[in-house]
Amino acid sequence: SAAPEPGAAPMLAPCALPLPEGRIGAHDIPPPRFREAAPRTPSDAVGRLLCVRWPADGRWYQAEVLAFGPCPPGRAGGGSGAQLAPQQPVGDLHHVLYADGEDEWLDLGSEAVAWGPAE
Numbered sequence: 001s002a003a004p005e006p007g008a009a010p011m012l013a014p015c016a017l018p019l020p021e022g023r024i025g026a027h028d029i030p031p032p033r034f035r036e037a038a039p040r041t042p043s044d045a046v047g048r049l050l051c052v053r054w055p056a057d058g059r060w061y062q063a064e065v066l067a068f069g070p071c072p073p074g075r076a077g078g079g080s081g082a083q084l085a086p087q088q089p090v091g092d093l094h095h096v097l098y099a100d101g102e103d104e105w106l107d108l109g110s111e112a113v114a115w116g117p118a119e
Contacts, residue, residue: 030060030114038115042068045094045108049116052096052106060114063096071095071105 030051039045046068051060071093093105 034060034062034114034116036115036117038113039118042092042094042108048118050096050108051114051116052098053112053114055112062099065094065108066097066103067095068092069095075105076107 030053034049034051039048045065048065049062050065051062053060069092071091076093094108095103095105096108097103
């Protein structure tokens, strides 16, 4: 495959390929492997695989939860990759690393997520 153009948006690894155009639910269903029970506490999510649904494109993207705790200033994002203003106070969030190497801090309680098996 060709290398992305300089300055182009990163290519995230989707959890599942979408169904053909026009099929109902093309992006709304995570793959079967990501239909496990959610962690009991926010800290229990650390080390778990999950898929995060980005509302901007309606696709699920695989990630791993690296940490739960205070978010560095200006790093809080949303599933669409939006960033909060640096001065906006942010509590504890989950640090997720996507399969393509991108990372962000999320409030997983306010995101559409599907959990992979606990290891």
